Amino acid sequence: MSPPAHPTQPKSVPVAALLGAAKEAFGAEFDARIKASAMSTLSLAHAHNVLRHLGNGPLRASAIVGQCGVTKQAVSQQIAHLQRNGYVRTLPDPDDQRARLIELTECGHAAQLLVKQLFADIEREWTERIGKQQMATLREALAVIGADHMPEGCG
Numbered sequence: 001m002s003p004p005a006h007p008t009q010p011k012s013v014p015v016a017a018l019l020g021a022a023k024e025a026f027g028a029e030f031d032a033r034i035k036a037s038a039m040s041t042l043s044l045a046h047a048h049n050v051l052r053h054l055g056n057g058p059l060r061a062s063a064i065v066g067q068c069g070v071t072k073q074a075v076s077q078q079i080a081h082l083q084r085n086g087y088v089r090t091l092p093d094p095d096d097q098r099a100r101l102i103e104l105t106e107c108g109h110a111a112q113l114l115v116k117q118l119f120a121d122i123e124r125e126w127t128e129r130i131g132k133q134q135m136a137t138l139r140e141a142l143a144v145i146g147a148d149h150m151p152e153g154c155g
């Protein structure tokens with residue numbers, strides 16, 4: 001996406017608003033690209049809340065809820081959507097026959113690769129837009145600020 005013709009002076013905007021706007025810009029760019037792909041039924045929420053947690057093998061839905069910080073109902077709806085669209089499947093938990101495990105299908109593994117590629121593409125384009133040094137500075141500053149709140153599996 002191209003920047004606005006008359007950008008607001010960043011010094012007059014609260015940092016929280018700038019971070020929110022950047023997150024919104026990323027989400028909009030990701031969603032546009034995923035909708036144009038063969039995996040158009042995915043969203044950034046599916047990738048963030050469910051898919052990224054399954055890369056190391058099957059998990060119970062309750063474990064996914066504990067890792068992503070959204071409600072059990074939201075995760076259940078996302079898992080159902082991903083299952084209907086062939087990205088995940090459920091199987092019995094060998095340790096507890098009452099419980100079910102969620103596992104990526106072959107399509108789900110491909111979705112993870114696509115998501116990683118889209119993330120890298122957007123970041124590369126943002127780096128071209130603001131420059132390597134500014135991106136490195138931005139990355140370092142955000143890493144320091146968010147160090148105590150980084151989700152598992154990042155980094």
